[in-house]
Amino acid sequence: MTVKQRTTVSVSTSVLLTIGSLVIVLCVGFVAFFMNWEKANEQFNYRTKTIVQTVSQRLASADAALITLIGLSQATEELNSALLTPISEKLIERFPFITSISYLSLLTPPEIESFLAEMRNNGMPQFQLQPFGSHKADTLPDCFTKKCLITTFIEPLEPKTARQIGMDWWSDQRFRTMIFEAVTTNGPALASSNSAIEFLNPHMMLRPTYFGNVTPRSLAERQEQLSGVFLLTIDYPALLEFKLEPMSELSYSLSIIDSNGEEQNIFNTENTNGSNRSLMLGTLEQSQTFNLGNQNIRLDIIGWPIKDELRPLSVLFSMVVTAVLLYAFSSIWLNRRLAAAERSAAQEQLFQEKDKADVTLQSIGDGVITTDIAFRITYINPVAEILLGRTFSQIKGRFISEIAPFRTKESGQVVENPFTYYMGAQQSRNTPTHLVLAHPSGREISIDCTVSHLTNRVGNTIGSVLVMRDVSLESELTSALAYQASHDALTGLLNRNEFENRLKEMLESSRIQKSQHALCYIDLDQFKLVNDTCGHLAGDNLLKQLASILQAQMREMDVVARLGGDEFGVLIHHCGLDRALEVAERLKQVIGDHRFKWDEKIFDVHASIGVVQITHDIDTLSDLMSAADLACYTAKDMGRDTVHAYQPNDKEIAHRHSQMQWLPRIQEALHNNEFKLVTQRIVSLQNNTDPHEIYEFLLRWPQGDGSQVSPGIFIPAAERYDLMRNIDRWVVQNAFSLIEKVHAEYVPLRSRLYSINLSGQSIGDPKLAGFISSQLKRYNITPELICFEITETSAIANYSTADEFIRQMLTIGCQFALDDFGSGLSSFGYLKQLPVSLLKIDGQFVRDMAKDPVDRVMVRTIQDVARALKLKTIAEWVEDEQVIDLLREIGIDYAQGFHIEKPQPADKLLVLS
Structure with missing residues (x-):
């Protein structure tokens, strides 16, 4: 082959190689x-x-x-x-x-x-x-x-x-x-x-x-x-x-x-x-x-x-x-280049895997610590640095026990090695998984951890990884919820629910160990006076002071709780009845010695205390609380500021117990709508009175056998167990419903007034005014047709709230009457302050006024005062014509009694209209 051919082949080969290389x-x-x-x-x-x-x-x-x-x-x-x-x-x-x-x-x-x-x-x-x-x-x-x-x-x-x-x-x-x-x-x-x-x-x-x-x-x-x-x-x-x-x-x-x-x-x-x-x-x-x-x-x-x-x-x-x-x-140089490229690709892949791991560990919200087989630290992520309070460079190669003390949350026991601790916890369900980590700043962090082994390709252990989760917030919220669920927010004492739990434990102890304990039920006397005079802030302050006084008097093993309102409970461990009475007398004395000061006012504080012996023969918690409640309110009936011990054969206790029997019956009567309304007409004695006639709504409770339960029997029980508010609302709603029918089906009777009685409990209800207003709108009743009655005794006992409530009703347009006027010793003094429009003279002065000159003088005096205050008067218990003549002569505006009309079923208002 000639030089030219070799050259041609060489060139061709070079060209082919070049083209092949480019491809x-x-x-x-x-x-x-x-x-x-x-x-x-x-x-x-x-x-x-x-x-x-x-x-x-x-x-x-x-x-x-x-x-x-x-x-x-x-x-x-x-x-x-x-x-x-x-x-x-x-x-x-x-x-x-x-x-x-x-x-x-x-x-x-x-x-x-x-x-x-x-x-x-x-x-x-x-x-x-x-x-x-x-x-x-x-x-x-x-x-x-x-x-x-x-x-x-x-x-x-x-x-x-x-x-x-x-x-x-x-x-x-x-x-x-x-x-x-x-x-x-x-x-x-x-x-x-x-x-x-x-x-x-x-x-x-x-x-x-x-x-x-x-x-x-x-x-x-x-x-x-x-x-x-x-x-x-x-x-x-x-x-x-x-x-x-x-x-x-x-x-x-x-x-x-x-x-x-x-x-x-x-x-x-x-x-x-x-x-x-x-x-x-x-x-x-x-x-x-x-x-x-x-x-x-x-x-x-x-x-x-x-x-x-x-x-x-x-x-x-x-x-x-x-x-x-x-x-x-050089093709050799190319081969080396290719080898270098392969190594670079392998390094790049390794870098990518490392980058993925770094991103994952940097992004998760848990702390991660890895160690070698001897538990020396080889890596920690940023969250772990925050939890430990140290950087990775400060602790690399050190044992974790040297830098962060761990201890159990319940017992406070030091955990030297959390890796081995959690490995054991994963095998034993009884080992607590929550630990407390002491931060260098002094703050304690609640953590929950998991531990896993690190292994190589053949499965040999080469280290461990500890994952820590900060559960401090969850722990704080759980503790706060547990505290709030068992403690009274105002006084810091145990609340009623936790008190009853402790009482159950004490009752069980008495049954199993035949031990004796005691329960004291404390109710403050006239606490409402502080609230009405100085406001609820003062009342709350008094309760907190008394809570501190009661706790200071009791042993650490005993229990003091606020049961609600102005009621406290005390559990005395391993105590007989005689000793319990001595403790109760001491508590009554320290409460009585306390003088409560508020805005330059000083109040005496007293309490009535019921004591019950907790023994193995008491059946249920309900029986025990009922006995304490009866003993406490028997102490109140005996004159207040008294201690009374529960005895099953006590006559006073028996009377209170009989009142308690009315509680479910009254509740059932309200639920089943068993109560009935009757009305009694109040007639005008003068020619120029307006309205001309008044109808008073009265409450009756008929029984299945045709008899009726006297209000004098069930009303005291309803007042004792705070049911009068529900009864009064029932009366208002049913009376308004009947009045709506009368004025919807017949010509409106502008000269008529309807009177409804309200109890002292209802007067103190801050939601009652809103309820009455909503019912007036619901039944489309003109407020000027309605008159509410409260007794003089209730008005004086709840003076500030009564005055506020009356003024709210007057703003709406309703009228107010003061019932049984003259029965109190301070009648005329309060009369000038209360914005009422009608006075109902106590029937004890009216019934025998024809025979008793003192009664006639009292009635005349009340009429003179009413006229001076521009108030109209109603005489109650009118039972003969002679009394009517005397009342007309004195100038009394209206008369009410059996001689005029006995109470009639309220439905007869439709017929009369």
Whole structure:
């Protein structure tokens, strides 16, 4: 072969080799581009899964916060801002994406009246309710004929959020649907409002609350027992904030998918900064669905790879140029280059795996510590650095027992090695899993841990990993709930529920060990006088002082509790009756020695105490509490400031016990509508009186055998057990119903007045005025037709509340009469102060006035005083015509008694009309 041919072959070979090299290089470039895309896509998928898991955990934490608040509401008798504020502050501090926590109360019209009165009395005289989304003072929701869902608490209470107080959420159809869905599914509800209200965060999560201590199981029960809603507002930008190394620019879309498959988008965000996007690699998309309670939530994420990820393409371009230039010089050099590329790829893959592990450990909310086989620290993540109060560089290679003392929460026992401790705990269910970690700052952190072994390829153990979770907040909330469930919020003493638990234990001890203990039931005498004179703040202060006095008198083993109102209970361990009476006398004495001072006023304090011996022959807790209650109120009947011991054969106890038997009968009569109303006509004695006639409603209780229970028998029992408020409300409602029929079916009788009696208990009820107002509207009754009667004794005993109540009724338009006037020693002094319009003269002065000159003088004197005060008078117990003549002569305006008319069934008013 000639030189020319060899040259030609050589050139041809070179050309072929060059072309082949170019083809190979181009193929390699395509494969590199594809691998680069796969790498970006893999990293994007991994990070989106991490993001979705974090969002799901954060929303679950918000739901856990709602469940915590519901647990608090079920554990306490009265839900108020003093209980909700501290826990709400901790939850908002713990979860930055929660912007506010509020409670919406489902209120009836009477409860709304009380809420309005309370807000106006608390310094907001112009306070009004407002429909959802309104802030106009002249816009009022229809909350006086139906229930409304009112914001009664919000935290933080700031000028912006405070405008939600009094807002009726029930008026918004979208929000009602959201509540019904939560009631139906018995879970949380997540939604976004379309409202453009400037002071309302539109992104919300809620859970309903129900009456009672447990959540009802059936849908019907949940709908019936719905009492309100706990509502969180969520800052979605904060919820979707993540501290990850930048891989791509992201935008988010959060949607709710209902049971029909329909979607509701509740939040969108888009990263609009496109300066660093890689247009060559396009966009990456990922959708993940997770559950929140019974709702399906979908998070859509769109990413744009950044330009930094194009560096492998630049390297590829350099490789192509270098490969073409170097191919002509040395194939050996190419092989070495390929080997170096393989090593680089392996290192890159190893770096990626390490980067994934670092991102995971940096992102999780738990502390992670890894050690070698000798338990020397080889790694800790940032959360562990925070929990331990030290950086990794400070503790690398050291034993954990040298840097962080652990101890058990219950016993305080030091745990030298938490790794071996938790390995044993996983095998024994009796070992506590909660430990307390002492932080260098002095703070103690409650943690829960898990331990796992690290192994190599062949399964040999090469170290251990400890995962620590901070449960301090959960521990604090659990402790706070346990304390609130067992202690009285005002005095700090045990509450009635915990007192009864201790009493059960003591009763069981008596049965098993045949030991003797004692129960003292303490009720303050005339405590209401302090409240009425100085206000409830003074009364609360007195209760706290007495709680401290009682605790100071008892041994550490004994129990002191507040049972409610002005009642206290004391349990004395290992004590006979004689010794218990001595202790009770000492308690009565120290209470009597206390002088309560308030606003330059000084009050004497006294108490009545009932003592019961706890022995093995007492059957139930109910019997024991009933005996103590009987003994205490027997002490009150004996003159107050007295100690009385329960004895089964005691006559006074027997009398009290007979009163107790009326309690279920009265309750059953109210429930079954067994009471009946009668009316007694009051006639005019003068020609110029207006109204011309008055009808007084009276209460009767007919029995199945035709007899009737005298009010003188069951009324004292109803007063003793605080049932008169319910009876009075029954009378008002049924009387108003009858009056409506009379004035609807017949010509309105303008010269007629209807009189209804109210007890002293009802006068002291702050909700009674709202109830009467709502009933007047319900039955469309003119208030001027109604007159309420209270006895002189009740008015004097409850003077401040009686005066306030009478003025409230006068504002509405009702009238007031003072019954049994003259029976008290201070009648005329109080008469000048009370704004009544009618005086009913005590019948004991009227019945025999024709025979007794002293009675005639008393009646004449009362009439003279009434005329001076421009009041009209009614004489009771008129039983003959001679008395009528005398009354007319004296100038008495009206007369009432059997001589005029005996009480008639109230239905006869329809016939008379």
